[in-house]
Amino acid sequence: MIIEISHFLSVLATGLFLLVGYFSILTPSSNSSYISNLIVRTYSHGFFFLLSSFLIYVWLAITDNFSVQYIANHSNTALPIFYKISSIWSAHEGSMFLWIVFLSLWGFLFNIRVKNNEVLKPKTMGVISFILVGFLIFLLATSNPFETILPIPPLNGADINPVLQDPALAIHPPTLYLGYVGFVIPFASAIAFLLYGDSKINWEALVKTWSVSAWVFLTVGITLGSWWAYYELGWGGYWFWDPVENVALMPWLAATAFIHSLGVSIKSSQLRIWTILLSILVFSLSLFGAFIVRSGIIDSVHAFANDPDRGLYLLGFIGLIVFTSVFLFILRLSSIQSLSRIKKFSKQSFISINNILFGALIFSVMLGVTYPLIYEFLFDQKISVGAPFYNAIFIPIVALAAIFLFFSVDSKWSRSINFKFISPPISFSILLSLAFTIFVMQYFESHSISILASIFAGSLIIFRYIYEIVNFIFTKKFINPFSVIAHMSLGLLLISISFNSLLSTERALSINLNTTESYKDLKISFKDIGVENNANYDSIKATFLVEDQTGRTFNLKPEKRRYFTRGQITTETAIHITFLRDIYITIGDQLDDGSWIVNIQINYLIRWIWLSALLMGLAGVILVFSNSVKT
């Protein structure tokens, strides 16, 4: 009975959202206060129905209600409550449900935070509601999470894939979803703006805080995913250019470009076309991500197995959204175009150039994701696009973008006068960065142009902003704290990634029990190996005593587990974290002579990569909070 209630509440919410969409977009007088009140209330009711439906579903999962097919398939009585809840988003139906609930949550927050007299509000709510209706129908018709098992539900539920029982895995999808769907706010407002076609409305100011918040979630979500892959999958890297990572990266790149041109459009309407196009692009790419993961056309660590009907429905719906927006954009293009030209060497000019560079990055990632599909479709030959392609594209373009960013610090809004390429801060930073790069070249004997270029570009940004900070301390010259933090973290990110690829090494050793091998500055003694029996798996657990050059010692205990029921084997890495590097050990097979193969990685500055990404997110958080204090 309770399952039917939950199901029914979702259906009811769909109906209410349809009403909101109808009243706000298809009735001519949607701005009368009566209609706009009606829209606000109906939306809130719809949201509460959907939220209650979801909360009941969570409760069903917690109480092990295995009459629900999805819960029986993805949860188990033996799981802790935390993982019973997170099992909801461990596969297609439940994660789609969560995705939609988050979408409606953003709409709800917008609904209560923005005043009713805001002219774009009713239509924005209408666009959000139509998107919700489309996805709810998709959920209920093609991937219904409320499907039940009759007549005899299983007793204990399924055996869970052990790789999925992990705290970072439990929280990174929701964070990412919050980021993806958060861009529905700028998208819907842009569409509302285009529907009105009145260029005097400043829609950009309305959505700034919302866009930055969504960007923060996306940034943090991607970082968490990268961290999870590092310690759980046992390959040791932080980024694999996996298709699903790529479909998260594309909206991030587009969103980064979007919030920059949003900043410009708020001050002057010069980049308005860019801003509108980017808001459409960000949301379309978020939807594209959902399509790629859920249609089953790409095989990946993350992909959900699927049937083609879902893919076709999603494709059709996304196509409808994209073409409606593009049609509106083309219709209104001439009336929203700004007549003033962008001046050379103004801040706007640098942001425009970097917009183009980011566009090239997005295009390349899109190509990398889709080209293998096209190629196989046309020539029946399997190909894959790996890291070398992305490196060849990303390193030069990001270095170039960093240099434009570097010069933009000196530029002024809307002014081209007095731009000097040789000023004290510029020469100061260039000299220091050159010195640092040459030092790296000599000391680490590196001659890789791409690494040196990235180090140079990263240090340019850092030194330039250090100069600004010093200037602020002594002369009180205004600096923008979020911009300083975000851009310095970008510099730190570039440098950490460069050093990581410059210094990190790995080696597979074969090592006998009670012997010592050395690798780089490490002495690794194989102390112990044994089989442990646990409730649902056996594990081979090794103990290594590692000594580094300073004489410090520590134990590392990598494991290999074999789970009984599915016979799944997982590798549990052992990681020793220090300030500058990680020592990362996984254990492999035993050889015929009794020795064991052990893989040792020394990963430099890997924590700094995630730290700088999180700092970027922090800059966004500061921006959001300082904005909400002001209003």
Place this chain on the structure above:
Amino acid sequence: MNPIRKKRIYSILFVFLFSVSGISLILYSLNSNLDYFFTPTELKDRNIPADKRIKVGGMVLSGSVERISSSISFVITDYENSIKVEYEGIVPDLFKEDSGVVVLGNLRDKILYAEEVLAKHDENYMPPNIEINDDN
């Protein structure tokens, strides 16, 4: 032609040339960095330069696995043709004789020097259609 129109044509031309050259650069680097997927039979009549990374998929021939300290060598077969693989490092958990495997590496003198070995059933495994034809 009036100067405004002239300026406009120049700017269109500039945008056009700029985007064409940008796109061709991207396509060029895409083309030079593709990993092609082959089965041992498809590899037989093909001449592949040593600096080209390729993926080869098939089954691990039983009795072919040799381990020398931390490196491993084995033979991939599609039951018609085979190719020898050498690899330094840990093979995946599910790597074993008579099971599916995909190897990424460079081909030199009929030996595939592997950078990466993926076993079937691996979380990271991308199932290709390894056609094990025994029709003929």
Place this chain on the structure above:
Amino acid sequence: MNLLLKLIVFIVPTIFLLLFFMILTNEDTYPGADYDQFQIPEFELKVLDNTMTVNNDLLNGDYVLNVWASWCITCIIEHPYLTSLSKNGIPVIGLNYKDEQEDAIIWLKKYGNPYQTILHDYKGNLALDLGVTGAPETFLISDGRVVAHYQGEVNDQIWNDVFLPIIKDRKMF
């Protein structure tokens, strides 16, 4: 300039949409279905109740091989359909995959047994050779050769779309 921009924003998404539409509707990409044909590798397995050992020679003719386990929830969902296949005279043979014997027997008592014979593949060796990645998976076998393989739940739609064309083509059963 405006015209150029209008064209670009229209054409780029159109290309991608058409492309994905073509890929999705391409017949070969029925996810989970695999039409590679190959001889069943040699095997020797006990049946679930340990009464006899079965090898290649004992299993001949046309049949459906269904991979299942008591830990597999989708197998419960698939179960009624398999029962109806079996009632309609199609021989269904079970491959019990990485499962404890007692659990499997209890499961069959609870839900019913649609299988003519059940092989007990405790270590998953035969399954591995067949290319099984999980449960449920279903093979269509004709004279010792695999002629179709489907990963996931078999229902009416899958039976009609994936298996039936081959059965008609080869005049099986």
